[in-house]
Amino acid sequence: MEHILFLLTIFLGLAFSGRCINGYSRNDFPKGFVFGSATSAFQWEGAVDEDGRAPSIWDTFVHSGSGPNGDIACDGYHKYKEDVRLMYDMGLDAFRLSISWARLIPSGRGQVNPKGLRFYKNLINELIRHGIEPHVTLYHNDLPQALEDEYGGWIDRKIIDDFTAFANVCFREFGNSVKFWSTINEPNMLAPGGYDAGIIPPSHCSPPFGTFNCSRGNSSTEPYIVLHNMLLAHASTAKLYNQKYKDKQNGSIGITCYAFWMVPLTSSKEDEIATQRAKDFYIGWVLHPLVFGDYPDVMKKIVGKRLPNFSEEESNLVKDSFDFLGVIHYTTLNIKHFSNSLQGDYNADINAALINVGNSTLFTIDVLPWGLEGVLEYIKQNYGNPPIYILENGQPTYHHSSLNDMGRVEYLHAYIGSVLKSVRNGSDTRGYFQWSFVDLFEFVNVNYTYGLYYVNFSDPERKRSPKTSALWYSAFLKGTTKEPNKNLLVVSSSSPSLSSQ
Template sequence: MEHVLLLITILLCLAFSGRCIDAYSRNDFPKGFLFGSAFSAFQWEGAVDEDGRMPSIWDTYIRSNNAPSGDIACDGYHKYKEDVRLMYDMGLDAFRLSISWSRLIPGGRGPVNPKGLLFYKNLIDELTRHGIEPHVTLYHNDLPQALEDEYGGWIDRRIIDDFTAFADVCFRELGNKVKFWSTINEPNMSALGGYDLGFMPPEHCSAPFGHVNCSRGNSSTEPYIAVHNMLLAHASTARLYKQKYKGEQNGSVGMTCFSYWVVPFSSSKEDEMATQIAKDFFLGWILHPLVFGDYPDTMKRLVGKRLPSFSEEETKVVKDSSDFIGVIHYTTMTAAHVSTFQQGDFSADMNALVSPFGNSTLVKYDVLPWGLEGVLAYIKENYGNPPVYILENGQSTNHYSSLDDVERVEYLQAYIGAVLDSVRNGSKTKGYFQWSFMDLYEFLDTNYTYGLYYVNFSDPERKRSPKTSAF
């Protein structure tokens, strides 16, 4: 089967006018450039009530919405050795995984779960034994439900100390084999989905902005509060690492940003201005504090007092707190000026109508590699050209479609080429991680998955089968 799929891949390359064989090879990238893939704990592990793990906000979300169960997911908790072997056979340099906070510290704070800790030690040992560099994300949107119940999670400043204590355990117990840490996954998207529109856990929102039945929350204030606390938690964690662990472990701590590229809907001056505002809101919301210690002036002007402010001491801690920027990019959007301005939630404050470019949707993307080049150039030109890792990029296909995933092959070929062009143009991009290594539980639409390996979720064994893109 593997030989047949490899032959298909070669023929596809030839069919696409030689793009696969003419454009570039792995050797064209700088020495030390990392090629990897990724998954998150909740979407891969399963075993949600085994060995001391307690619920996260994702467990609560799924049960309250009668969504397809993530209780078993890919059963990675039991099949991790098999999966690492597949990564090794693929030739991956690195792999991005996340730690389930509610598996490691089930109550969110307090005693460490020894069985949870042993699992992550074993997983990381297995990766390093196969020569695969682990990139660890501390928080991938799966807050322990206990902290959400106690004080509302990310909308309360108590989360800063609890998150720092959780990170301390990870650094202390796992840091001897982990050199790359991402603190918080895409805080901008987590805040919009979880605290403005309400379609992600913990489903906070308020009318008329929520996309669900809003029973709690405030869409006008909570997204900004949540991101503010995430930035402070990241900065606190980064400072802890530098003061306590960096000298011995010599690792790096960074933060990720969900990074749409945005272009004007038309050539009008108003749409061009709306595009810059959208960049300030989507990218600057996260990157400005990390680089300059404060939010963009545009956001401060349009959001007003609802946007939290950094104290002088907080500015010092947040500024330059990220050793690298993790870019999460899938597609490009257009921005159009909205003639009437009325403060409300994030989208209203932005005063721009942001829509998918071309025929893209929220789950199906056109192949627009110049969008990723745009993001990387923008970071280089506006934020001091920091080290960058592309930590998520990928194409979804219907989970039940053919293993011959031509769309994904073409998408990845084009976007990896865009990364190479960006590096040649001076971007300090150090690695590319495809999302996702195998089909996972995908919250936007469970019918669409991103995996290089098909997972048969109807099979109790969760059999993995390679797609053409795996080759």
């Protein structure tokens, strides 16, 4: 089957309709522009109780119900060599991975787990040996459960020192090979999702807010406290890296920001104001302190005393504490002014309804590449045009559908084209990472995955099979195709559907 699918690359040569730059190739990007793909430790590795790894808040969260869990996931812990070989064959420049804090330092602080240390050294060395640049995220929302149990994790300032100590181990042990570090993944999603709505770990919330009946938390204050502590932990870590490691290791450090693009639902003044307010609450919540040393004025006005203050020392520590910004973008939303009857949590403070554009849902995302252009232009105009890496961008599809994922091919082609257009318009964007390299354990809905490679989760061997998107991306990276052509797609009779696999 794989050999027949690879023949498809011959036919990937003509265009979809003009949703983005047509006819571009990899050679149109600036020299040194990086193309990669990405996973996260919890969603990829599995082996949750092997070789000294301790539980994380994700393990606790998924085991609190009767649904699927990440105990095996993609079995990347055992299959990393196979996956790196696939990356090499595809032609990736770089691979974004994360370090499981609970695998490296199981108790959250103190003793390093030698087997966890060996795994990450082996993985990083395997990437380097194949000419693939590792981009490492230190924290992808998998806090050791021990720290959550001890003092509440991110709601306590103790986390700043513990996170910095964890980062120090990573810099010391891996820094000679790793040149790109992201400290914390999308804090502006983790804080409201985990501490207001309670829909992701550690599932804190309080009545009348929250999607579920959380056992603890305060939706009015904790989201703001958590993101504040994440910014301080990031800044502390960046200071450590710059003072102790940067000159010797010649690396760079950044943080990621989840960035919807947002446009007014109507031309009304109320919707226009609400859209800017939403941008400040989502994007400005992270970027304003990093660039200007404080939160946006509208947040300070609305949230009031519930929003933590930066001391002068903290403001100076956070400001300019990054070499690059990681942008995570999937889709665009319409914004409508909305006065929530429930006042006092993050979602109500925004006073805006977030509405999907077109036919998009949480699991079916329309191709709207102009939204990514909007995000990059907004950051360029409002935050000093920092160096940017698009660290996540991709489209979910039903996991058991055909390997011929031409919708994902169209999405990737359009969004990569929008990045090229943004670069030509002056954005200092330096890399693009597709999410995700293989089908991962997707906790929001395990039936919708983002992978270039299909993973059969019913197979104990977790066999990988290339989708059409893997073939197109590989051809693009190798300069053998410019655009996809759904009309010339040939389907192997041995792979029309995955529903029986």
